[in-house]
Amino acid sequence: MYADLWTVVGDADRDQWEYTPLTTVGPLQFGMSPSEAATRMTAAGFTGDLVEMHPWNSQRSQHKAEFRKTQEREPYQTDVTAYYVEGVGLTCIVVDGLSGPQVSFDGMRLIGRIPSQLMNELGTYLAERDMGFTFTPQGDIANQELGFMPGVQRAGDMLLTRAVFANPDDRIVYTLDDVIPGEVWGHH
Numbered sequence: 619m620y621a622d623l624w625t626v627v628g629d630a631d632r633d634q635w636e637y638t639p640l641t642t643v644g645p646l647q648f649g650m651s652p653s654e655a656a657t658r659m660t661a662a663g664f665t666g667d668l669v670e671m672h673p674w675n676s677q678r679s680q681h682k683a684e685f686r687k688t689q690e691r692e693p694y695q696t697d698v699t700a701y702y703v704e705g706v707g708l709t710c711i712v713v714d715g716l717s718g719p720q721v722s723f724d725g726m727r728l729i730g731r732i733p734s735q736l737m738n739e740l741g742t743y744l745a746e747r748d749m750g751f752t753f754t755p756q757g758d759i760a761n762q763e764l765g766f767m768p769g770v771q772r773a774g775d776m777l778l779t780r781a782v783f784a785n786p787d788d789r790i791v792y793t794l795d796d797v798i799p800g801e802v803w804g805h806h
Contacts (some may be wrong), residue, residue, distance in 0.1 A: 624774035626716050626730060633662065633687075633719035637728070640765040640785045644719055646700060648785035649707040652681055655700055659685050664698065679704040680799075687717075701799055708785075709797050715771035715780030723766070731779045733758065733770050740768065767798070 635644030642648070645658040652668050659666060666685035680703055684696040697718040701710035713721055713729055721728045726739055737759055744751050744761055751759045760767040765785055770777040784797045 624716070624772075626773050626778065629720050629727070629730065632717075632729070635719045635721045637721050637723040637766065637783065639723070639763070643711045643713070643721060643783045646698075646708060646711055648709065651707055652683060652700075652702050655683065655702075655708055659683075659698070663687060666698075666700075682799075699802075710785075710799065710802070711783040712802055713781050713783070715769075715778040716773055718780065721781060721783075723764070728766070728768065728781045729779060733768075733777055733779050736768055736779045 633644070637643050640648065645662045646655055650658075656666060656668070664685040664687055666683045668681055668683045680701065682702070683700045685698040685700065686695055687697055695714075695717060697714050699712040699714075700708055701712075703709050713719060715730050718729055720730065724743070726736075726743065728736065741751070741759055743749075744759070749761050749763060751761050754760050754767045754769060756769050758768050758770070766781050766783045769780050769782060771780045782798055782802055786797045
């Protein structure tokens with residue numbers, strides 16, 4: 619049973635999604651409601667559960683949905699986690715590095731990679747476009763304008779990349795760091 623915790627899905631067996639900065643991650647669009655997201659994810663072959671979260675802002679309720687490929691994953695495995703804020707909609711999407719869809723941005727594969735390879739490719743991308751960068755809580759490089767933060771996830775004795783996509787909404791926050799729930803960085 620525990621060996622299954624570290625199973626890594628190969629690129630050829632992952633759903634292939636595209637990322638449009640601050641707009642869409644595969645079938646998910648920032649700002650959509652939980653029911654709209656569930657409908658799109660169901661159509662893409664995923665199932666999920668919506669749960670209420672402890673809100674960081676007492677003025678608005680927050681929810682998250684944990685999606686997994688229908689009949690392909692154990693109930694404890696999550697391929698994609700979507701976070702919602704009342705009155706704003708979908709604000710943050712986390713794609714699992716072991717089993718989540720392969721998300722590509724401008725030809726760059728973001729999920730399930732060796733971290734140093736993605737950091738080199740992302741660093742080159744940013745430098746070639748004269749774009750600045752920040753550091754994630756885990757020390758990886760990121761860029762606010764691109765709307766995603768790469769991260770790492772344990773896969774047995776290895777680390778692989780995962781990605782956190784966010785769209786700050788000026789009704790609630792102003793930066794990626796503000797809109798990404800703290801739990802995202804705490805358990806990988």
